[in-house]
Amino acid sequence: MTQALFSYPKQALFGRVLPKNKIYQHTATNSTLKALFVQQIEQIIWQYKLAPETINLPAKPGVAEIQIFDISLKTPELNEAVLRCIDQAIPFPIIYQLHYAERIKVMAAYKRPSTTDSHKWLVDAYLASNWLAQDLIRQPLPAVLDLALLYEHLLRQLIPLPPRHGEDIQQHLQRWTELQTKQAECQKLQNRLHKEQQFNRKVELNAQLRTLQTELKRLQN
Numbered sequence: 001m002t003q004a005l006f007s008y009p010k011q012a013l014f015g016r017v018l019p020k021n022k023i024y025q026h027t028a029t030n031s032t033l034k035a036l037f038v039q040q041i042e043q044i045i046w047q048y049k050l051a052p053e054t055i056n057l058p059a060k061p062g063v064a065e066i067q068i069f070d071i072s073l074k075t076p077e078l079n080e081a082v083l084r085c086i087d088q089a090i091p092f093p094i095i096y097q098l099h100y101a102e103r104i105k106v107m108a109a110y111k112r113p114s115t116t117d118s119h120k121w122l123v124d125a126y127l128a129s130n131w132l133a134q135d136l137i138r139q140p141l142p143a144v145l146d147l148a149l150l151y152e153h154l155l156r157q158l159i160p161l162p163p164r165h166g167e168d169i170q171q172h173l174q175r176w177t178e179l180q181t182k183q184a185e186c187q188k189l190q191n192r193l194h195k196e197q198q199f200n201r202k203v204e205l206n207a208q209l210r211t212l213q214t215e216l217k218r219l220q221n
Contacts (some may be wrong), residue, residue, distance in 0.1 A: 127158035
C-alpha cells in the first residue's frame with residue numbers, strides 16, 4: 001500500500017466542527033448507533049472541501065466535491081457503522097482522517113449516486129491505511145484533470161493491490177474484494193488439509209488448493 005496521506009491546499013480549508021446531532025438529523029440512527037458515536041468519537045471536523053472553486057478542478061457526475069473529515073477518536077477502533085452513517089448523511093464523497101494517540105489512519109469507501117434513485121448514495125466496503133505517524137511528510141495532490149480522477153486516485157492509495165492498465169476504480173475494487181475472498185478460502189482449505197488424515201481426501205484438497213492458488217495469482221497479476 002502506498003502512502004495515503006496528502007497535503008491539501010490551504011484554499012480548500014473549511015475547518016468547521018460537525019456536531020453529531022446534525023448527522024443524526026439527516027439519517028436513521030438508533031440508540032445503539034448514537035452510543036457508538038458517543039463512546040468512540042471525540043470530535044468531527046469538516047476539514048477541507050475539494051471543489052472547483054477551491055482547487056480549480058472541474059466537477060464530474062457523482063463527484064461535485066470531495067470532503068475531507070478529521071475525526072478525533074476516544075478509542076483506537078472505530079465501528080464502520082459510524083462512518084456509514086456519516087456517509088449516508090453527507091451527499092458527497094468523503095475521505096476520513098482518523099486521529100488517535102498521535103497517529104493517523106485514512107479510511108474511505110467508494111461512494112457514488114444510485115443509478116435508479118438520484119437521492120440515494122451507494123457506499124461500498126471501507127478501505128483503510130495502516131496507522132501512521134501524525135508528523136509523516138504528506139505527498140502533494142496528483143496532477144489530474146477533474147475531481148472524479150482525483151477521487152479515484154485518493155481511493156486507490158488505500159487498495160493494497162496495484163491497478164491494471166485500463167482498469168477503472170470499480171473493476172480495481174471488485175478484484176481486491178475477490179482476492180480477499182479467495183485468500184480466506186485458501187486459508188480455510190489449508191487448515192482442513194492440515195487436519196485431514198485420509199490420503200485420498202488429502203489428494204482432493206491439494207487439487208482444490210492448487211486451483212485456488214492459480215486464481216490468487218491471476219487476481220494479483
